[in-house]
Amino acid sequence: MSVITARHIGFAGIEEGSLGNKTWADPGASRAEKRDAKRRAVLMAGARLFNDQGYEQTSLEDIAKALSITKRTIYYYVQSKEEILFGCQQLGLEFLGETLERCYDKRLPVLDRIRLLISRYCAWVCTDLGACAPLVREVSLSSDRRRELRAGRARLDHLLRDMIREGMETGEIRECDPRLMASAIFGALNWIPYWNRSDAPSAPDQIAEAYVMMITSGLVPGADCAQGH
Template structure:
């Protein structure tokens, strides 16, 4: 090949494609989901701190260091944000309860595991939002759907209590009332718990579950009855 031919050939080579500064479609979707999640997380924290009505979209944007119009790329309005936060808390709770049930074991072991999962979640932002704000602020038809999900949590506790009574590991009781008492007590943690307080989440969950399972009355150990002694045999004297 002559120098002239080689020069012409080099000119006809396809130039290397310039690297695109834009992310690929899967990466863009992943980034969008991460940002949407950040919006919900910040909103849940603010709802828990200030209340739903006292929190504005401007507050959420300020927490994230973005402009208010930026939020509309990820959510429609504040009502949708609340709906997603509450739904997230419910889904986390149902997933935790189902995982505890799938682990197997006796009903009382599954019940303790479900209580642990529930207590853990109500001390996290989405679970706390579920308890502190509730579904009353969510418009229909989403409110009905969220209440259906709450009913699933209630019935999961009822089933485990009933199974525990049947297997003899729990004292005889009304499963419905007992499930209400357990869920009500654990839900209240989400109202009074403050991150960074005197107790860690692990300590709060452990002490509350122990109180629910063991009660608050001191158990007095009743000494076992002493074994009665056999009457002494008196040797009879032989009369001469």
């Protein structure tokens, strides 16, 4: 399977409606650039169908049809449905790349880093490509792919747990179970594609802001003040 690197991904190009993106049509683009742009279009068409009609209910043929190409052509870009799902996850890690780097940088305030991870992850699961990982169950995948998907998730999960732990040490975050807190936060975020895929979706920024408020300050105003904080 070919590996997608940051060089190949113009992130403007993974937004909605960019199937006919510039690179594809650009006469100045190299053959490799055009191939990567087309592969990305295949991932996007696949993700969209998985999200709309289900992973099991979608065949490579359906995806080819959605792109008006033959099944033979699609095999030039991907070998299987699983590769599409896995490719989307790789794009997700690329999308979050800069965010992850900043999250590992302990010179930045830990709460800022947590807020950043939440809002960027929220933006990602609100795209077609980002929605398909939470929407497709692991049981649909071969054990190899399942391991890779789990490893990607575990990496993010551990990053968030580590930041929560760090905040507990500095007193910026209350005593809590970082594993359960990370599960609640990623749970809230991973569930977004289950309810926000409508004709009038809530904007990712609006969702992220509301979620960050609840996660950091809670629903009850001044819950702690009586205890002398």
